[in-house]
Amino acid sequence: MQACSRTNGIVAAGLCECDAHPPDQLLDVLQYSPALVADAAPRRRGDLYPETGRFHVASVVHHALSMSIRPHNTASQFPRASARTGLAPLPASFTEPYVPIQALERLGVPLVETDYLTVGGGFGSFAWADHLRIFGARPEQIVALSPAPVPYTRFKRLCQHSQMPPHERLRSNSDACPDNIWGWPGYAVRECWAALRRGDLRNATRVLWQVFGEPTFAETYTPRASAVYAAIDREAARIGWSQMWRCGRAQAIRKTADGRYVVACSRPDQPAGPIDQLIVAQHLHVAVGYPSVRVLPDVRAYQARGGDRRRVVNAYDAHDHIYAQLLQHGGVVVVRGRGIVTSRIIQRLDEVRRQNSAVRILHLLQTPIESGHRYGRVQRRTAHHWEFQVFNWPKACWGGELRARLAQASEHERDQLLAVWGGTTTAERADWVELIDRGTREGWYQIRFGEIQRLELQSDRTLLIGMRDWGAPPGLTSFCADAIIDCTGLESSVDRQSLLREMLMHYQLQRNSRGGVPIDDSFAVVGMANGSGRMYTSGVMTLGGAFAPVDSFLGLQYAALCSVEALVAQQAPALRPLTGLRSLRQWLAWARGAPP
C-alpha cells in the first residue's frame, strides 16, 4: 500500500481520486502487478505472464531487431521538480512545441524508434494495429504502449464489476467484431455454427430466428462477452500483438523537430513517476478510453468525511461484498442511474432477492420520463421511467443515413443531434421489463425522484440518507439504507484525462462542441499534423465530432479504417490499399488463422 500525498487516497487499493492516481487506471496495473511492477522491461521471447498464461511479452531480440534503441547517456537531464502538479516531471525540451531529436538523445533514458505507435492498448489500439497489419505493416513496425498485455483487460474488469461476467451478453450487434475487420462471419453465425457442431439445434435455431427476426419479431442478437474475448485472443495471436505490446504509461506527447512524435513514458505503477523510456514514432494513435469511474459530488463529500467506501460504491468498482451481505442479512439498496448497467445491477439484486426476500431496491432518479426522445417520426419507447434503445445509439449512426446526417451537420446542430440520439437508455430486454413490472407490483422495487443532500454512516453501520424529494409532496425526507450502488457511469471528460488534456493545452488546440478532442474525417487530431507525421485518436475522448458511436466496437473499427486508409493515401511505410483480391486473400488468411 502506498499513500497519495495529495488526497491521502490509498494508491495500491486504487482508491485515490487525484488526477495522478485515477483509480481505474491503477487497477490495470494492479491486475498485473507481480510481473509488471517488478519488471517493466522486455523479457526473453517465450516468457509468459503467469497471470494470463497467454501472452508472450515483447522480447529483447524483437526490440533490438525491429526498432532501433538508442544508447543513452548516464547523466539524466530531467528537472528535479515538475510544474505539472501530480504528473511526471518532464524534460526541459518538452516545453518547446517541437522537440529536437538530439535533445532527446541527451536525456539519459532509452529511446525507441518505430513507424507506428498506438497508446492505450485497449480495444481502440487493437483495432488500429489490426488494420495496420492487414493493410501491410509488420509487427516490428508497430508498438502498442499499455500497462496491460491483453487488449480487453480494462473492458473485462469493468464488465465484471458491473455484473456482466463472460457468459452474459453485451450490447453490440453480431457484425461488430473487433477481431474481424470484414464483420463476416459475425458472432451470430459463429455461435450458430458452434451450436450445430455440439448438436444443440435449439440454440442454433434461436440465434437464427433472432438475426432474421430482429428487431420486430425477436430481440436483437448480442454476443456473449466470452465469445468476444476468445475472438480477440485468436486475432491477437494471429497478428502478433504480443510482439507489439510494450509495457508503460504515456505521460506526454510532443511533436519532434524532424516531423515525428515523441511519447514520454513512465512505469505503469508510477503514474507520476520518472520518465523511463521515450518512444519516437512517425505516426501516432491514442486510444486511452475513459479516464476513471465517475464519483458524484455527494459521494465525494461523503468519502472526504471518511465515509465507509464499502457501502457506497460505483457499479464499475468491485462490489461483490454488497451482494454477499444482502444474501445473508437482506436490506435496502439504493440504486442510481438508468442505463444498461443499472438494468444488469437490478437483475443481479433480484437474483439475490430470490434467495433472501428481505432485499428491497430503491431506485433513485433525478427526473421522471413520461415520453421518450423523438427524432422525426421515430420516438423511443419508455416504461417505468426507463427509456429504451437497442444500442447506445440508433443503428443508422454506424453506417446509415444518421451517420451522413451528423457528418453534414454544423457544430451546433451536432450537439443537438447527439443529445436526441444518445443519452441514457437501456435495452428493452423482456426479462428486464418483466423484472421491473414484477418488482413494482410486489413492492420490493420502488422509484423515487430526488437528490441526495446528506449522506452519513450511522453507528449501526447503516446509511442515513437525507434527500430533497421531487415527488408528491415535495420536500426534505430522510431514510436509512444498507448500501448505495451508483450506476451513473464513467468519467468521459477530456479534462480528467491527463495525457490528452496536457497535449491540448501545450499545443493550444480547440476542443469540439462537446469539449472532446478535435478530429477530422480521418480521425486525425486537428492541429497535430507534423510534416508527414499524423496523429490519430479514437474512442470516447472524440465524442462530439462527425461520428456518434465513437465508443463502440464498430466505431473503433471505423475510426481505425478511416485513419489507416488516410495513411495508405499518404504512402505510409509498408501500407497498401486493401482492394478486391487483396482483401479476399486477407480474409482467407483470417479464416485460416494465418498471419496477415
Ligand SMILES: Cc1cc2nc3c(=O)[nH]c(=O)nc-3n(C[C@H](O)[C@H](O)[C@H](O)COP(=O)(O)OP(=O)(O)OC[C@H]3O[C@@H](n4cnc5c(N)ncnc54)[C@H](O)[C@@H]3O)c2cc1C
Ligand atoms: C462496461 C462496458 C461495456 C461495454 N460494452 C460494449 C458493447 O457491448 N459493445 C460495444 O460496441 N461497446 C461497448 N462498450 C464501449 C467500448 O467498446 C469500450 O469502452 C471499449 O473498451 C473502448 O475501447 P478503448 O480502447 O477506447 O478503451 P479501453 O478498452 O478502456 O482501453 C484504454 C486503454 O488505455 C490504457 N491507458 C489509459 N491511459 C494510458 C496512458 N496514459 N498510457 C498508456 N495507456 C493508457 C488503459 O489502461 C486501457 O488499457 C462498453 C464499455 C464499457 C465500459
